[in-house]
Amino acid sequence: ETGVTQSPTHLIKTRGQQVTLRCSSQSGHNTVSWYQQALGQGPQFIFQYYREEENGRGNFPPRFSGLQFPNYSSELNVNALELDDSALYLCASSLTGYGEQYFGPGTRLTVT
């Protein structure tokens, strides 16, 4: 059974640019959640996708957007990057919108 994978591992972008991060969910899981983790902080919930529809959103501006595909993989897009967007971005998948979820290794984004 393949776990949650994320790409790329690391990324460096310039302020104002746009970025796309990718996540492949664990086999059989139809729900994907995205989190942002700044240095020294716990992960912060960005949004969740269930069967290709957004199923909940945390306190993040609209320039954070997402997509879930029919195979339940997902993308996180961030427009107009700001320095404060520098963080570890984590993806987690679960069987449904309830219960334990399993995290990928994360993508480290640095905005300069």
Add this chain to the structure above:
Amino acid sequence: DAKTTQPPSMDCAEGRAANLPCNHSTISGNEYVYWYRQIHSQGPQYIIHGLKNNETNEMASLIITEDRKSSTLILPHATLRDTAVYYCIDPSNTGNQFYFGTGTSLTVIP
């Protein structure tokens, strides 16, 4: 916002039991409490979850008070590889859209 309270840091001697407390006084009656840990710069790892009965798996034990307002995660024989930040999560009314606090940084000392 996170709905749990945990001590910011703890030490534990290698081979001894590590007992990590969590206060979740506002947890809903039908919500589970979840525990995760995060080893430096890796994705959080699921440990265990419980509703009202004590739970045990190959990683840890979870003791939940009768009033469900607090719980304790027990690592029975801590090893150096258990050094991590441990998060207790009360997902009340948010499904598994988890709101993490700052967790407890556990250091296992040789």
